[in-house]
Amino acid sequence: MIKNGFETAESESRTPDGNGCHAEYQDGYEILVVEDDADINQLLCKILKKAGYAATQAFSGTEARLLLGISVPDMLILDLMLPGLTGEKLIELIRGEMGLDIPILVLSAKAGLESRVEALKSGADDYLLKPFEPEELLARVYAVLRRCRGQHGSDTEIQPEGQGAGKKGLKELSYKKLSLFPEARRAVIGERELPLTAHEFDILELLISQPEKVYSRENLYEQVWKGGYYGEDNTVNMHVSNLRKKLLAADPGEEYIRTVWGIGFKMA
Numbered sequence: 001m002i003k004n005g006f007e008t009a010e011s012e013s014r015t016p017d018g019n020g021c022h023a024e025y026q027d028g029y030e031i032l033v034v035e036d037d038a039d040i041n042q043l044l045c046k047i048l049k050k051a052g053y054a055a056t057q058a059f060s061g062t063e064a065r066l067l068l069g070i071s072v073p074d075m076l077i078l079d080l081m082l083p084g085l086t087g088e089k090l091i092e093l094i095r096g097e098m099g100l101d102i103p104i105l106v107l108s109a110k111a112g113l114e115s116r117v118e119a120l121k122s123g124a125d126d127y128l129l130k131p132f133e134p135e136e137l138l139a140r141v142y143a144v145l146r147r148c149r150g151q152h153g154s155d156t157e158i159q160p161e162g163q164g165a166g167k168k169g170l171k172e173l174s175y176k177k178l179s180l181f182p183e184a185r186r187a188v189i190g191e192r193e194l195p196l197t198a199h200e201f202d203i204l205e206l207l208i209s210q211p212e213k214v215y216s217r218e219n220l221y222e223q224v225w226k227g228g229y230y231g232e233d234n235t236v237n238m239h240v241s242n243l244r245k246k247l248l249a250a251d252p253g254e255e256y257i258r259t260v261w262g263i264g265f266k267m268a
Contacts, residue, residue, distance in 0.1 A: 029074040029145060030054045034064040034090070035107070036082050040130075044077060044107075047134045053141070061085025065093065072102060075145060080108040080119065088122065095123035095235070099242045101197040103148040105140060107132065123235060147226070173208045175267055177251055180208055189250040199224055200243045203236075207257065211267035214260045240265055 031048055035041040036059050045055040056073065058064040061082045076094075080087035087106065094100045106119045109130040116127045125144050128137060173180040179188045185201055187194040196204065202224040206215060217236040225235075240257060247256045258268040 030056065031075045031077060031141070032056050032058060032064060032067060032073040033077045034058045034061065034082065034087070035077070035079045036060060037079075040079075044137075047137065048077075048141070051138050051141075061087060061090040064090060068094065068098065068100065072100060075103045075105065075141065075148075077105050077107050077141070078124070080106060080110055080115070088119065091119065091123045096238055096242075099197055099200070101148075101199045103144045105144055107137070121234070173205070175208045175211055176254060176256065178208070178247070178256060180205060189247070192250045194246050194250055196243070196246065197239075199239050200246070203239055204243060207265065207267050214263050214266045216264040220264065 031053050033041055033044045033048070033055055035044060035057075038059065041057050041059060045057060048055040056067065058067055062084045064076070064078075065085060078087050078090065082090070085093075087108070091104060091106075094102070094104070104124045104126075106124045106127045107130060108115070108119075108127070110116075111129055119127055125148065126140050128140055171181065171183065173182065177189050180186075181188075182205055185198075187196050187201060187204060203220060206220065206223060220236050244257055248254075255268040258266055260266060
């Protein structure tokens with residue numbers, strides 16, 4: 001177990017293949033570790049690298065934001081109690097202004113139910129309390145990557161049965177000047193390709209596949225995020241808002257998504 005930033009002898013001995021390497025997790029994914037405690041940060045990177053992942057360190061929310069602006073990793077492991085830009089604020093920034101759908105595993109000593117619920121509602125994919133077992137950490141990393149890669153239609157090794165929302169097997173979906181290519185995961189207006197995140201693409205694919213249907217926020221969340229709905233209106237609204245901005249930038253003056261007040265969204 002990890003206690004106060006140090007690994008006990010018990011953790012060292014409990015490795016599946018006997019040489020300190022969790023062979024079943026080796027996928028070469030890049031994980032950004034955002035933790036201000038240098039000992040814990042170093043230890044997390046050590047655990048991840050032993051399991052075959054590439055790990056990059058950040059020691060504050062501000063540093064993490066700068067790194068995300070340079071290169072987007074496959075996943076974040078994030079502490080909440082960070083100096084300057086807190087973990088909670090960083091999640092809001094990633095999901096909102098930056099428009100990134102990268103998986104986020106919160107690793108925090110904040111054990112209160114409110115903290116856990118708020119982190120998950122604001123955009124975190126999982127929440128693990130400190131102190132933690134290295135094997136549970138790796139299992140959660142693997143599960144989050146597998147779940148998110150499957151939702152995003154990845155053709156990588158980590159991929160469950162589902163491959164995202166919407167109708168598959170279609171070559172092209174069209175609406176006004178918008179063309180959607182589900183198999184290639186591309187959205188184009190005219191000759192301009194839209195830089196959509198995975199969840200934005202899934203939302204748009206659902207809406208355009210049945211343009212007359214009104215999708216409730218609950219329905220969108222359950223089909224796109226593949227999970228139970230617990231009132232995550234802000235998550236859906238934020239992604240639809242970002243999607244509208246990108247559509248408007250590509251085709252000024254044209255409306256593509258309409259809000260049906262009190263119900264949800266449909267194509268305009």
